[in-house]
Amino acid sequence: MTTTSDDGRDPDLVAVQKGSAAASELTRPSGLDRERILQAAIDFIDESGLAALTMRRLGSSLGVEAMALYRYVPGREDLLDGVVDRVVETLWDDEDGDDVYIGDHAGWQDYLVRLAHGMRRIALAHPAVFPLIASRPPAAPWVRPPLRSLRLVESFLGTLSEAGFSDQAAVAAYRAYSSFLLGHLLLEVTQIGAQVSLLDQPEGDAQAQRETDLAEYPNLARTEQLLGQDKSAAEFEESLENLLDRLERVLHQAKNNDGEVGDLA
Amino acid sequence: MTTTSDDGRDPDLVAVQKGSAAASELTRPSGLDRERILQAAIDFIDESGLAALTMRRLGSSLGVEAMALYRYVPGREDLLDGVVDRVVETLWDDEDGDDVYIGDHAGWQDYLVRLAHGMRRIALAHPAVFPLIASRPPAAPWVRPPLRSLRLVESFLGTLSEAGFSDQAAVAAYRAYSSFLLGHLLLEVTQIGAQVSLLDQPEGDAQAQRETDLAEYPNLARTEQLLGQDKSAAEFEESLENLLDRLERVLHQAKNNDGEVGDLA
DNA sequence: CCCTTCCGTTTACGACGTAAACGGAAGGGC
DNA sequence: GCCCTTCCGTTTACGTCGTAAACGGAAGGG
Numbered sequence: 001m002t003t004t005s006d007d008g009r010d011p012d013l014v015a016v017q018k019g020s021a022a023a024s025e026l027t028r029p030s031g032l033d034r035e036r037i038l039q040a041a042i043d044f045i046d047e048s049g050l051a052a053l054t055m056r057r058l059g060s061s062l063g064v065e066a067m068a069l070y071r072y073v074p075g076r077e078d079l080l081d082g083v084v085d086r087v088v089e090t091l092w093d094d095e096d097g098d099d100v101y102i103g104d105h106a107g108w109q110d111y112l113v114r115l116a117h118g119m120r121r122i123a124l125a126h127p128a129v130f131p132l133i134a135s136r137p138p139a140a141p142w143v144r145p146p147l148r149s150l151r152l153v154e155s156f157l158g159t160l161s162e163a164g165f166s167d168q169a170a171v172a173a174y175r176a177y178s179s180f181l182l183g184h185l186l187l188e189v190t191q192i193g194a195q196v197s198l199l200d201q202p203e204g205d206a207q208a209q210r211e212t213d214l215a216e217y218p219n220l221a222r223t224e225q226l227l228g229q230d231k232s233a234a235e236f237e238e239s240l241e242n243l244l245d246r247l248e249r250v251l252h253q254a255k256n257n258d259g260e261v262g263d264l265a
Numbered sequence: 266m267t268t269t270s271d272d273g274r275d276p277d278l279v280a281v282q283k284g285s286a287a288a289s290e291l292t293r294p295s296g297l298d299r300e301r302i303l304q305a306a307i308d309f310i311d312e313s314g315l316a317a318l319t320m321r322r323l324g325s326s327l328g329v330e331a332m333a334l335y336r337y338v339p340g341r342e343d344l345l346d347g348v349v350d351r352v353v354e355t356l357w358d359d360e361d362g363d364d365v366y367i368g369d370h371a372g373w374q375d376y377l378v379r380l381a382h383g384m385r386r387i388a389l390a391h392p393a394v395f396p397l398i399a400s401r402p403p404a405a406p407w408v409r410p411p412l413r414s415l416r417l418v419e420s421f422l423g424t425l426s427e428a429g430f431s432d433q434a435a436v437a438a439y440r441a442y443s444s445f446l447l448g449h450l451l452l453e454v455t456q457i458g459a460q461v462s463l464l465d466q467p468e469g470d471a472q473a474q475r476e477t478d479l480a481e482y483p484n485l486a487r488t489e490q491l492l493g494q495d496k497s498a499a500e501f502e503e504s505l506e507n508l509l510d511r512l513e514r515v516l517h518q519a520k521n522n523d524g525e526v527g528d529l530a
Numbered sequence: 531c532c533c534t535t536c537c538g539t540t541t542a543c544g545a546c547g548t549a550a551a552c553g554g555a556a557g558g559g560c
Numbered sequence: 561g562c563c564c565t566t567c568c569g570t571t572t573a574c575g576t577c578g579t580a581a582a583c584g585g586a587a588g589g590g
Contacts, residue, residue, distance in 0.1 A: 032537080055578065067579075068538050076578065134451065135396045141459045142492035144452055150482055157484035170484075171491040175452075175500060183448020186399065187409055187440075194406045217415055219422035219435075226436040227407035235440060246507065297568080320547065332548075333569050341547065 010233045012121040032064060034072040038082045045083070045128045084133050087126055088148050091118045108163035109244050112177065115156070116240050119146055119181055120188075127189035134186050144178040146185065169250050180243050188232045275498045277386040297329060299337040303351045306344060310393045349398050352391055353413050356383045373428035374509050377442065380421070381505050384411055384446055385453075392454035399451050409443040411450065434515050445508050453497045 040062050044053050055076060059066040073079045105111040123130045123146075134145045147153055153174065160170040214221040305327050309318050320341060324331040338344045370376040388395045388411075399410045412418055418439065425435040479486040 054576080056576085065539055066577095067540085070579070071537060131400045135400060135455065137455065137459045141456055142489075145455065150479075150485060154482040154485050157488060161484055167488045167491055171488050172496075172500070174492075175496075176504065179445075179448040179452050179500075179504070181448070182452060183444040183446070186451070187444050187447060190400065190402065190410065191406055194402045197402050213415070217419040219426055220415060220419050223422060223432045223436050224407075226432055227439075231437075231440075235437070235444075239441065239444070242507075242511065319545080321545080330570055331546095332571085335548070336568060 012117055012233070013124055032062065032068060032072065034082070035086075037062065037069055037072055038079070038086045041079060041083050042087060042126065042129060045132075046126055049128050050132065080132060081136065083129060084136055084148060087122060087129050088133065088146070088152070090122060091115075091152070105159070108159050108165075109248075111159045112244060112247075113240065116177075116181060116236075120185060120236060123185040123189050124192075127192045130185060130189045134182055144175065145182055147174075147178055147181070163251070165247075165251055169247075173247050173250070176243060176246070180239060184232075184236055184239060188236075191230070191232075277382055277498070278389055297327065297333060297337065299347070300351075302327065302334055302337055303344070303347045306348050307352060307391065307394060310348070310397075311391055314393050315397065345397060346401065348394060349401055349413060352387060352394050353398065353411070353417070355387060356380075356417070370424070373424050373430075374513075376424045377509060377512075378505065381442075381446060381501075385450060385501060388450040388454050389457075392457045395450060395454045399447055409440065410447055412439075412443055412446070428516070430512075430516055434512075438512050438515070441508060441511070445504060449497075449501055449504060453501075456495070456497075 037058070041053060041058055044058055044061055055066040055069060058079075059069055062069075069079075073082065105114060122133075130146075133148060136145075136148075138145065138148060139150075143150065143153060147156065156174055156177075157170050160173055161167070165173065214224065220227070302323070306318060306323055309323055309326055320331040320334060323344075324334055327334075334344075338347065370379060388398075395411075398413060401410075401413075403410065403413060404415075408415065408418060412421065421439055421442075422435050425438055426432070430438065479489065485492070
């Protein structure tokens with residue numbers, strides 16, 4: 001009766017579960033600090049959701065009044081920007097496992113795969129923060145979520161350029177890659193959120209009501225079990241490989257034409 | 266100095282501009298009504314953004330106190346759900362043009378292309394509403410944004426089933442298609458929003474500051490012009506065609522294997 | 531010892547979502 | 561005509577929000 005299928009491991013999820021340690025010690029000795037505030041905000045959102053995060057509650061989770069936060073953070077909006085930055089930044093500082101060390105890599109495909117898994121690990125570790133990463137207006141118009149830092153985009157473009165991509169192809173790859181990551185990961189975390197919120201309100205006769213509703217939708221009724229299965233990891237892998245194949249095709253036929261339109265989308 | 270390139274027409278955008286008629290007549294004769302309220306909310310969000318929408322302001326845009334709205338809408342959250350439903354519903358009732366009549370179509374590819382353009386037209390018509398469509402928790406866990414209604418999902422699955430897709434393939438196609446639409450369209454409207462918000466705050470020396478920042482990012486600096494170009498329409502078309510090709514491949518080799526994993530992602 | 535600097539608290543204000551009581555207009559039965 | 565019910569927008573009120581401004585006490589150097 002559960003929706004998740006445990007037939008295969010999911011390395012990104014494993015990394016998540018491994019990383020959840022030492023969450024909260026109540027009423028700290030009040031060594032307030034911008035980084036401590038941002039981390040507390042991340043923990044709070046993970047635990048209670050974005051809507052529940054208020055300055056007063058965040059303050060009291062740190063054993064402090066709301067106004068104390070304003071010494072270190074200009075306001076709530078900037079706090080959220082800081083949360084996004086800090087979460088995205090965890091891409092870099094966790095080469096401890098076997099994944100996601102962006103610094104050195106074996107070829108551009110390896111780089112893109114590591115980067116994708118790194119972002120997916122972040123999304124799964126902070127499903128309630130990810131919509132923020134996805135929808136907050138970027139610093140520059142061409143910094144596209146979820147690759148939300150100049151450093152990251154620079155690294156992306158540099159890697160592809162070194163590998164022989166033309167500037168046009170590298171930029172097109174950047175857009176296609178962003179679009180793929182954003183779509184897949186946002187759907188995945190939305191699904192997690194939906195499951196959680198459904199558990200919150202059992203509604204009693206949900207079972208009966210569901211079957212009644214589906215009577216008029218024969219295709220839905222027939223495929224309901226399939227629709228409920230979670231194959232996110234496999235789908236992620238396959239979509240990613242498909243994208244890499246497209247990029248490879250573009251790269252190998254790059255010498256012939258330097259037309260400016262439609263290299264890839 | 267502008268960011269948009271006007272070298273090609275964009276039918277979805279044209280449809281948008283054609284459809285923007287007769288927005289607001291101030292201080293209506295107060296024939297209040299749920300549909301009128303929802304439409305006023307949509308207009309308000311389009312004009313002033315989601316964050317600016319409050320019950321009091323929405324009421325006064327209808328010439329009425331905030332509490333009057335509560336006769337027709339249970340609360341703000343339900344209002345937003347209603348906005349999403351109403352916007353998505355415009356998919357069906359606009360067969361007047363040459364696009365997007367989901368009812369009858371010439372083959373499943375034609376259906377998917379029309380549906381994609383229909384959703385894109387909606388996203389471009391209401392860029393400030395689309396993030397709501399993308400991120401609001403769905404009614405059922407397997408209703409994935411942006412295809413946010415049982416009717417729509419039923420139509421999708423039915424069309425592919427009739428065309429010979431197995432249930433597994435149809436469901437996998439549904440997920441891949443949702444992911445593609447969500448990623449591409451959300452990026453496109455986010456970019457629109459970013460451009461608008463940048464115009465709001467010229468910041469004086471933005472030009473100088475930008476060039477200073479980019480000094481440490483040679484790849485960004487070199488490709489800056491390319492990054493600023495808007496090729497959304499062409500990229501949308503190419504990604505969509507690539508997805509259709511993948512689906513076609515799956516469909517044509519469906520008879521050989523009925524394995525359950527990884528038909529497509 | 532005092533004076534400055536730092537930093538968390540207290541107080542206060544306007545705006546928000548919304549519950550509850552209110553009032554007046556419309557309309558049908560007598 | 562009159563009254564009573566039903567409808568529907570308004571008024572009032574409460575608790576919470578983000579945050580500006582004033583406050584107070586601890587730390588530390590002259």
